[in-house]
Amino acid sequence: MRRPFxxxxxxxxxxxxxxxxxxxxxxxxxxxxxxxxxxxxxxxGGTDVVLITGSWLSDSxxxxxxxxxxxxxxxxxxxxxxVDGGVCTLVSKKFNIVEVxxxxxFPFIKVAxxxxxxxxxxxxxxxxxxxxxxxxxxxxxAMEQLISCLERFCQTKYSCIIAGxxxxxxxxxxxxxxxxxxxxxxxxxxxxxxxxxS
Numbered sequence: 001m002r003r004p005f006x007x008x009x010x011x012x013x014x015x016x017x018x019x020x021x022x023x024x025x026x027x028x029x030x031x032x033x034x035x036x037x038x039x040x041x042x043x044x045g046g047t048d049v050v051l052i053t054g055s056w057l058s059d060s061x062x063x064x065x066x067x068x069x070x071x072x073x074x075x076x077x078x079x080x081x082x083v084d085g086g087v088c089t090l091v092s093k094k095f096n097i098v099e100v101x102x103x104x105x106f107p108f109i110k111v112a113x114x115x116x117x118x119x120x121x122x123x124x125x126x127x128x129x130x131x132x133x134x135x136x137x138x139x140x141x142a143m144e145q146l147i148s149c150l151e152r153f154c155q156t157k158y159s160c161i162i163a164g165x166x167x168x169x170x171x172x173x174x175x176x177x178x179x180x181x182x183x184x185x186x187x188x189x190x191x192x193x194x195x196x197x198s
Contacts, residue, residue: 087128144183147190
């Protein structure tokens with residue numbers, strides 16, 4: 001029987017040794033019409049990482065438009081042939097980072113992943129968007145791909161943080177439960193193993 005746990009739902013400071021990482025999660029539903037708000041978050045101080053879901057970005061939007069002052073490293077997974085989705089992660093240049101390329105094997109989800117070096121340690125940060133769908137088979141495939149992605153890329157010796165818009169209507173996040181035997185239950189089981197046995 002699984003013990004209940006509380007996943008990181010809101011972006012709160014993550015402390016590692018003497019370094020604190022201040023994150024903000026934004027479900028933008030189009031960055032382009034919210035650039036002043038994004039710039040305010042980036043340049044007002046106090047935020048090291050901005051995770052944007054529902055970015056609705058394409059190749060026609062440059063990184064210079066997202067961060068005109070060039071203060072951030074930008075990792076994007078733009079939408080392709082769709083009107084919604086996409087993720088964008090902006091990490092302050094005061095941190096050294098390495099982008100982890102994860103997107104090509106998982107077409108039903110959008111993932112931007114980055115390793116952020118925090119003094120003598122590091123953390124792996126996932127920014128995930130899983131679009132809502134009424135199609136049961138697409139929903140199951142998206143969850144299977146999310147589980148596969150996390151199983152593959154969370155095999156690290158350092159902390160992994162998963163944030164984003166998962167669109168999991170059958171998960172009760174207040175008590176971390178889902179219908180027994182469902183793909184959502186499998187997802188929670190994976191999180192349980194990652195939290196308690198990593």
